[in-house]
Amino acid sequence: MELRVFWTNTARFQLEDIFNYYKSKVSIRVARKLVKQIIERTIQLEKNPESGQKEPFLTDRKFEYRYFVEGNY
Numbered sequence: 001m002e003l004r005v006f007w008t009n010t011a012r013f014q015l016e017d018i019f020n021y022y023k024s025k026v027s028i029r030v031a032r033k034l035v036k037q038i039i040e041r042t043i044q045l046e047k048n049p050e051s052g053q054k055e056p057f058l059t060d061r062k063f064e065y066r067y068f069v070e071g072n073y
Helices: 009-025 028-047
Strands: none
Touching: 009 028
C-alpha cells in the first residue's frame, strides 16, 4: 500500500531554512546531502507507510501517525 505525502508550505520553508543554515555554517555539500536524506525519508514513508515510529501524542486520532528522525530533524 502506498501513501501520498504532501509537503505543507511550513515544511518547505523549514527545509529551506535547514539548507540555508548548513550552507552558511558548514558547506553547500553538507546542506545538499542533509536535505536529500530528509526527502528520501519522505519517499520511504510513501512506499511503506507503516515504517517509522508511531507518534504517541496522536494515538487518539482516527488515523495512525508515524514519524522519522533524520539527523537532528
